[in-house]
Amino acid sequence: MKEVFPGIFLIKEVRKFLKFIESTNIYVIAGPDGLIYDGGYGTKRLVNSVINEVQKIKELYQYKNERINLTRILPSHSHSDHISGLSKLRKALGVKIMVTKDMANIIMDKQRYAYAYRSDSYRDYFIINSGLKRKLKSYLLSKLSNFFWNLISGISFVKDPDEIIDDNTEILINDETWKIFPSPGHSFDHISLYNEEKGILFTGDNLFKSISGWLGPPESNLDDYMKTLEIYSNLKNLKLILPAHGEPIENPKERINEIILHRENRNKQVFDLINEFREEGITSKQIINKIYTNGRNIIKQIARGWVSLTLKKLEAENHIYRKESKKEIRFFPVNKL
Ligand SMILES: [Zn+2]
Structure with missing residues (x-):
């Protein structure tokens, strides 16, 4: 873990195998009523690596004689690399799972999750020939890739989130006000977390430092995405962007304009x-x-x-x-x- 801003720690999940799959950034906003932003993958190894790092943060605070109590975990959106670890982290760290209504509906069970991320939507742009053989092949392929992806991400679904919040609201983290606002584009249920006083914005999968990020049907929407970037760019005191993959962005306005x-x-x-x-x-x-x-x-x-x-x-x-x-x-x- 690394302290990327006073009191905010970045944990990168440590992957031993399949290193080409990028790890998810998990952030800890540390303090007496702290919050973990994003749940990461859910395999035993990756969850344990997060728990170990959280433990180190707690020890650091205890050493400094400062109070630390992490009370909640909140994902940026419901893609599997952000929600798979929620249940296990809740159990291990005693945090409450906080999600929006949209996220809660998707991560509730396997059926709803599969429906939200069905992968046949490229057909409208790519394939018109839908002979039986081809249909069967693409059906089997998508089943197979879902199976392996679920295995790799170690997904567990969340039937019983502890707190459902509005996607446009304010929450208190360590007695400081943080704004949550909808930021669809990459996915329709995406939210961002912003503290104007500190000038810090968590952008999830909407904006990265060195790659342009994934967009595709059925989840993404280009018009929504551009509107979200516009909202980011109009934030009054934006100084630091903390994305869900890669490194923090220290020139936020410049990067938003680039994208x-x-x-x-x-x-x-x-x-x-x-x-x-x-x-x-x-x-x-x-x-x-x-x-x-x-x-x-x-x-x-x-x-x-x-x-x-x-x-x-x-x-x-x-x-x-x-x-x-x-x-x-x-x-x-x-x-x-
Ligand atoms: Zn995503």
Whole structure:
């Protein structure tokens, strides 16, 4: 653990295997009525690594003769790398699980969770040929990948959260007021936590220091995302961003503007490609291959998310239209952007 701001500690889960899967940042706002922000993964090893680090923070406070009592844990949103550890951390640390109504509905059980994160939504942009064989293959693949992902994340569902809060509210942490506000974009149930006096904002998965972050259907929404970035950028006293992956961001306004610009460039890049192939049209797969000319397959798979959302936005704004045949969907320009 590392003290990233006086009284705020960053714990990075320590992964021995599958190191390519990025660890989640768990933050401890330490003090007499402290809070843990984000629940991380739920495997025994990762949960134990968090418990050990929390113990070190407690020892540090005891050594300094300062009171420490962690009373609650609050996730930024209900993706598995943020909620899987909630139950086990509650049991081990005696904290209450605090969630919004939206999160509570999703993390309640396996069925609701699977429904919220169903992975067939790329079909609207990528595959039109839905022969039985292909349908069966994609069904089995998605079942298999869900199974392994659940195994890797060590997910446990939370039937009985201790406290349901509004997604637009204020809470007291160590007698200081923190604002919670909805920040959909990456996922619809995403919230942010902000303390104006300290100038600290927890952005969850909406904003990172060195990567642009995942966006994709069905959870993400590009318009919501841009609005959330706008809200971040209008915060009066923003000095430090603490994201759910990677390092703290010490130049928050600059980074927010970079990401806004990045998304605008992506919109333009996709539209320009569609415009370039205005005669024959272009499929989403071709768009990805043209953007990531030397990209690895996994990068291209991940990119399907933002490309789908960008196409959705361009269609909704009437900049492009589609022609569907039995085998593919081709996109054509309506007007210049
Ligand atoms: Zn997420």
